[in-house]
Amino acid sequence: MSSQQKWNLVSYDVRDPKRLRRVAKLLEGYGERVQYSLFRVRATTERLEKLRWELSELMAIEDDLLVIPLCDRCATKVDDHSRGDRSDWGDPPPSFEIF
């Protein structure tokens, strides 16, 4: 079902510093930065399309965008980053946070 959220890796290659900043800011609104120009985004198909659409409005023809969808099984195997613990790839998405 489309209401199911899946992990995606979003990687980009943007040629202009101003556009680059904007693209990064937009992605911060959808997911978390994993590496310099690599984000992870957990999203339903609807939300992913919305992201793609917003990105297409910011990016130029010479820029490049790569979205790699991860199945749940693959995602749980990505827990080994050299910097810091990212073992939450396999966790269900949080439905609340208390501050």
Next chain:
Amino acid sequence: MTANLDSNDTVAAPEEPPIRVMALHALLYCERLFYLEEVEGLYEADERVYAGRRLHEERVPKLDDDSRELRSFEVSSESLGLFGKVDAARIRDGDWVAYEHKKGRCKRVSSSDKTPMAWPSDRLQVAAYAMLLEEQLGQTVTQGRIRYHQDNVTVRVPIDDLIRAEVRAAVEMMRRLRRSGDRPPVSDNEKLCRRCSLRVICLPEEERITVQPEGARDRATLFPSRRDRRTLHVTTVPATVKRSARQLHVETDEGTKKIPMEQVDAVVLYGGAQITSQAIAACVHEKVAVQWVTTGGRVTGMVETPGRVRQRIRQYTALTQSDICLQLARVTVVAKIQFQLQYLLRGTRGNEIARAAAQADIEMIRRAVSRAEKSESLDSLRGEEGIAARHYFSSFNQLLSDRVAASLRMNGRTKHPPRDRLNCLLSYGYSMIFGLVQRTILAIGLEPAFGYFHQPRTTAPPLVMDVMELFRTLLWEMPLVGSLNRGQWDETSDFEIYPGHVWLSDEGRKKAITLFETRLTESYRHPYTDQSLEYGRMVELELRLLEKEWSGSSGAFGQLRIR
């Protein structure tokens, strides 16, 4: 309204504003879709809509020759009754041609004859654009061309008298639907619904169930069974919610937590928690609810965005009719008392002492249900509700295990203010249900202040009070009793005791929120639709079913029961 409306000519009356050409697509897809989108204004952009937009941004190709060209411009016509944005218009062999770009595939004549064709709605749309263009340019447009990008094919559509008449007839049809006050019935073609962007609002399967014979509920519903966003509860002081580009930053003494805005459905601010107006504005824009709650748990207000007028007018019209109100009130009160009855029965099952102690109350509640089922007035329903509540709470302690300390047991139900710990916990939980119901009512576009059962005499919006009756036992009493029986509450550190009233401590409040939110992630099989879905989605489903009660199909609301 003028006599003009009933005539067959397509000259728009002044009060009939032109309709978007895009609406033709909705009309041909399903009349109900057209009505929901164009008349009620219920757009829901889903992946297909976004994918279509992306195509327009990216791929309308530039011309490589010097022929005259117009790109992406607005056209509108009073006499045609349409307006829209033409993708492109070009001179071809001396004549203007209207162009449309489509992301998907074209239609084929048949499975053996693969000659490309236009889909009916694309054909009609390009004809409508051609006619608009014609009026704008003052020159005949004899051809439309549709480019299907996935197949890399261009289909030519001759703009003849036949197709012009089809466009006019479609406009006439749309006007007729717009003048009518009723939602058209759901489509006969179930396949359409599965791909429809409004399936979550329309709930076609829930509607079809009502005409199905009992037991034939094997169909899959289209309502999402899980939440895909999270709620932020800001309970500490000092705390400030700020906005940075597309993120919310929650700043507390412990540091700053950055949360992507797309992952948030609501921000709930308790007591002295702060939020900047930039953050509020961003939340409004992204349809994230913002709600303020006192330390004691009372919801004091929330950001309200303008409602959908048609939807609300229908709500007002329905809920000013006393028979509809009585019917809905009866369903609600019966459901509420049934929950109490079932829970007492279930909670004392296998415990002879507790069951014996509760037996007299159980009997009284049982009688209250059967009287409520036949009740003919709101007053008598209120009476039965009160009787049932008294007996329910009088036996409430029988639901608690022997290990629960006396200080955590009930000493009569007290509300304003709660006088003991259990009452304090009950009230706090009900407030959380209230908050959730209120947020959901506003999110789907209904008016919280217009209800069917509760009197509009307090500051509490009646519809919220009405609907939350369905959820008290299911969403709070049951998980609360469970947590008490598991010994999760500390009579000292979780409470603040004052003479005459009891509040939750900071720690206790966090525990209560966690218990409630965790309950919302548990799944439940809905007895009416047979769909298994999270409690967190149940409130929205019930509210949408409630709206159906006055939108052409009734009988599904308030059928929740304990299994």
